[in-house]
Amino acid sequence: MFEDIPVDVSPMYEGERIRSANMFVEFAGPKSIGAELVQVEEDVEDGKIEVVGPNLSEMKEGEIYPFGILIEIKGEKLEKELEGVIERRTHELCNYVKGFMHLNQRDQIWCRVSKEAKDAGFKLEHLGKSLSILFKEEFPIIEAISIKIFTNKEDVESFLEKTSTLYEERDARARKLSDEDVDVFYGCVMCQSFAPTHTCVVTPDRTALCGAINWFDCRAAAKMDPDGPIFEIEKGEVLDEIKGEYVNVNTVMADRSQGTVDRVYLHSVFGYPHTSCGCFEAVAFYIPELDGVGIVDRDFKGETPLGIPFSAMAGQCSGGKQVEGFAGLSLEYMRSPKFLQADGGYERIIWLPKAIKDSLIDFIPEELAEKIPTEEDANSIKEIRKFLREKNHPVLERLKEAKTAAESETETVEEETSTEMEAMPEMEGVPMAQVAYTPELSLPSSGGVKIIFKNAKIYAEKVIIKRK
Ligand code: SF4
Numbered sequence: 001m002f003e004d005i006p007v008d009v010s011p012m013y014e015g016e017r018i019r020s021a022n023m024f025v026e027f028a029g030p031k032s033i034g035a036e037l038v039q040v041e042e043d044v045e046d047g048k049i050e051v052v053g054p055n056l057s058e059m060k061e062g063e064i065y066p067f068g069i070l071i072e073i074k075g076e077k078l079e080k081e082l083e084g085v086i087e088r089r090t091h092e093l094c095n096y097v098k099g100f101m102h103l104n105q106r107d108q109i110w111c112r113v114s115k116e117a118k119d120a121g122f123k124l125e126h127l128g129k130s131l132s133i134l135f136k137e138e139f140p141i142i143e144a145i146s147i148k149i150f151t152n153k154e155d156v157e158s159f160l161e162k163t164s165t166l167y168e169e170r171d172a173r174a175r176k177l178s179d180e181d182v183d184v185f186y187g188c189v190m191c192q193s194f195a196p197t198h199t200c201v202v203t204p205d206r207t208a209l210c211g212a213i214n215w216f217d218c219r220a221a222a223k224m225d226p227d228g229p230i231f232e233i234e235k236g237e238v239l240d241e242i243k244g245e246y247v248n249v250n251t252v253m254a255d256r257s258q259g260t261v262d263r264v265y266l267h268s269v270f271g272y273p274h275t276s277c278g279c280f281e282a283v284a285f286y287i288p289e290l291d292g293v294g295i296v297d298r299d300f301k302g303e304t305p306l307g308i309p310f311s312a313m314a315g316q317c318s319g320g321k322q323v324e325g326f327a328g329l330s331l332e333y334m335r336s337p338k339f340l341q342a343d344g345g346y347e348r349i350i351w352l353p354k355a356i357k358d359s360l361i362d363f364i365p366e367e368l369a370e371k372i373p374t375e376e377d378a379n380s381i382k383e384i385r386k387f388l389r390e391k392n393h394p395v396l397e398r399l400k401e402a403k404t405a406a407e408s409e410t411e412t413v414e415e416e417t418s419t420e421m422e423a424m425p426e427m428e429g430v431p432m433a434q435v436a437y438t439p440e441l442s443l444p445s446s447g448g449v450k451i452i453f454k455n456a457k458i459y460a461e462k463v464i465i466k467r468k
Pocket of ligand 1: 088188189190191192198199200208209210211212213277279280
């Protein structure tokens with residue numbers, strides 16, 4: 001079947017990574033443009049493969065080129081609703097081709113061809129042919145398939161105009177529905193090949209974190225293949241509506257993660273946030289100094305206020321991990337009224353890249369838009385604090401309340417202990433590193449004095465304890 005393709009094609013190459021030293025050329029990615037699209041059409045010439053623009057033989061080693069893949073499919077049982085889910089498989093199936101690496105989805109794709117593949121005689125037509133065979137194998141309801149690959153800047157640009165309109169149409173449809181309107185959510189385990197403990201829970205309000213699959217897509221996919229990687233989760237009993245915790249979701253998470261994760265909050269970065277695979281479009285991260293949440297997307301090139309770029313942050317929380325204070329998410333989820341609702345939604349957002357802010361401006365509450373800084377306004381904790389004060393961001397109220405609560409707790413403790421303070425021994429030599437960051441610390445005392453530190457940070461060069 002793959003006999004006239006000069007490289008191997010098999011699922012065993014899915015994890016292949018092509019480093020820049022081993023790369024012949026790169027396609028799309030952060031330094032160029034690209035997209036992929038699957039369309040169900042009435043008229044499809046089966047097996048037609050077309051490359052529009054320069055092929056590998058006309059490309060220069062080490063260069064980066066624009067890239068577009070248009071996959072047209074036809075089949076009696078194919079529905080428009082299946083386009084998103086079938087399109088999402090492009091990532092996996094491209095990676096079956098030895099010497100071709102594919103990352104991400106939609107207009108975020110990033111691909112490379114290895115030098116070995118080029119030397120073996122691999123051409124872009126071979127990628128198209130491999131995909132046409134693999135898609136038909138994976139989805140027997142595809143009766144005819146044709147593939148067009150674009151590598152010209154002008155063609156990719158006009159392809160991008162088309163894709164962005166169609167992506168938006170798909171997303172807008174799902175936006176009309178909310179979690180309360182349905183009895184069924186969906187799970188997706190497509191990313192378990194590289195994130196074995198990860199299951200995406202897709203609800204009307206929470207588009208999958210890759211941004212490529214919404215609730216309608218999942219419904220069509222689960223109907224087409226009930227035993228496939230996308231499956232139904234009966235919504236069932238709600239444990240916490242605001243945080244988005246459901247008994248059945250927890251059960252599915254525990255089952256599909258082999259017991260690694262047994263609780264998930266769909267709408268919070270605290271406690272038990274949703275696990276993150278590695279395909280997420282953005283990451284929400286807690287900024288403890290200001291008790292707020294920042295957002296960074298994969299297109300953002302600079303450092304976040306935490307002093308690390310997106311890639312380093314993604315490394316900390318991907319692979320199916322559940323890391324409190326971090327949550328991978330789709331940009332579409334940021335358009336939902338339930339976006340991190342348990343944490344305060346946009347009232348808790350204290351930093352995000354300008355490009356995201358501009359693209360979401362119609363979904364950010366009007367009174368908050370000017371209060372949330374971007375990289376153009378602030379880049380460090382100090383600068384963000386200054387900006388939040390100038391704009392009177394609502395997170396300041398939280399900080400004030402937390403401070404007042406801490407002070408009143410301190411006063412209570414002081415009152416409780418004041419009568420006995422005279423009897424308290426001086427402290428010297430206590431390892432204060434143990435005291436700092438200890439949420440609650442109780443030091444036993446021989447004279448009946450009890451000292452309680454709650455959420456205390458104590459700094460001291462030395463502490464002296466003397467026998468009286
Ligand atoms: Fe499925 Fe989630 Fe991976 Fe998207 S990110 S393919 S929804 S598991």
